[in-house]
Amino acid sequence: xxxxxxxxxxxxxxxxxxxxxxxxxxxxxxxxxxxxxxxxxxxxxxxxxxxxxxxxxxxxxxxxxxxxx
Numbered sequence: 001x002x003x004x005x006x007x008x009x010x011x012x013x014x015x016x017x018x019x020x021x022x023x024x025x026x027x028x029x030x031x032x033x034x035x036x037x038x039x040x041x042x043x044x045x046x047x048x049x050x051x052x053x054x055x056x057x058x059x060x061x062x063x064x065x066x067x068x069x
Contacts, residue, residue, distance in 0.1 A: 005056045009066075010038045016069040019045055019054060022062065 013035055021029040033047030042053045058064040 002056055002060055005059050006038065009035065009043045009056070012068050013038060017045060018067040018069065019052070020065045020067075021054075021058075022065070 015035055017033065017035045019031040019033070021031070023029065031045055031047045031052055033045040033052070035043065036046045036051070037044035042055050045052045045054065054064050054066075059066060
């Protein structure tokens with residue numbers, strides 16, 4: 001399952017994405033940017049000149065949702 005997520009991220013490098021981070025007490029953060037790097041444990045989204053890192057495990061459990069544009 002985790003390998004499937006990693007492969008999907010790798011296959012979509014340099015594409016625009018929308019990342020929704022589900023936080024505590026129904027708080028959500030939304031980032032729009034470019035999927036810039038896929039590292040062994042995390043991937044990097046560049047949004048407004050800043051790099052944000054997200055773990056594949058968080059995608060697996062649903063804390064982070066990635067939508068490919």
